[in-house]
Amino acid sequence: MRRRTLLVLALAALGGCAAPQPWVAPYERETLADPMMLFSRNAFMDKHRQHVFDVREGSRGAGDGDGGGCGCN
């Protein structure tokens, strides 16, 4: 009985390790492919815009900005 319980637990654990299946099928991703759904809809402009903030704030990092404009005050 104890061995059977262990077997059931082991199978359950292995089942938990199974790779998750994509829950959004490729044919459902039309909206996601819309340019409006990009986090940066114009990377070049966003880079400059973010830089304007970065050089005037004490923080940096984990953003999608990457320079542009001088930091000189």
Added chain:
Amino acid sequence: MAATEARTGKTRYAGLLGQLAVALCCTCVAAVAATLPEELAEVMYHSYDGGGVQVTGPALRVRKGFGTDFSASASYYVDSISSASIDVVTSASPYTETRKELAASVDWLQGDSLMTLGYVGSDESDYQSDTVSVAVAQTFFGGMSTLSLGYARGDDTVSRVDTDFEDSISRNSYQLGWSQVVTPKILASLDYEAILETGFLNNPYRSARILGAQVPERYPRARNSHAVALRGIGMVRDNNAVELGYRWYRDTWQVQSHTLETAYVRRLRPGLTAEVSYRYYTQDPASFYADDFDAVFEFMARDKELSTFQSHTLGARVTWDLGRSLGPLQRNEISLGYDFIRFDYDDFTDIRNGELYGFDSHVFQVWFGGRW
């Protein structure tokens, strides 16, 4: 020409070059599938005006694919700066200068992996910076998830134009990102970045104050920072998208900040898109910041970017698809962008009138891009 002006942001700017290098590698990654960035020629004119500072200049970038697996880009950026900021007018005389930046990157697509090598170099009269970077992005779960890893190394040289002072900065940036398809209409991303800097991290021109008397600033020679950002974007209705984002930041100088951002994007008609945005930023000061010290301390700063302050930003952008080709360029687009930014400082005094400092800024962008 700029011998005695107080300048800020140079060190901070160089740190951004590292982010530029990493971002060159990581921002092109789509959550849906690993693809090479599209071939694109871009030109932009940018303008900043606020707090007595004007920065204008052109920017160019060209990206071209080679075969099905490789893509390369090169960009050139110019800042023409005219500064009469509060730092400058309270300690020296206004100045002008020019900064030039060159960047290049190569992307290599292999299956669901995108690998990128990048370089950014910046040169101005008293600051040189070179940054190299490497990054890899891998998609999983049938294109549902993308993991990105990035590393950048920067080496800068800091100097003064009026003396033979010279020092250096070394910078290591580590970036980890995860983007996720949540539903058929929602994307999310979680990003972390650590930046480790050592060297001369303050401004060689700027002064702190002790009982009203100006003395050179003194900063620690090391700074480690951590930033975590969570973003989401969703198509709330056909042709209407909403984006939300939050970033938390903390470093070993005890600077802590919170950033909230939101944007609403609407396709007004085919080929014409408009968006409005709002950004709120609030920050706690560095442990060694003071408006006016009452004694001499080991470290002393009076950089308003290390003080306690808040900013509010209202932005708008319009993008037109011109719908016709121009020479070798097809699918040409024009974008116009504007941001109004209000800064309010809680513990930085305008010593000209004794009142707390604050100012408005205006940012304009005109962009043109064409696909091959």
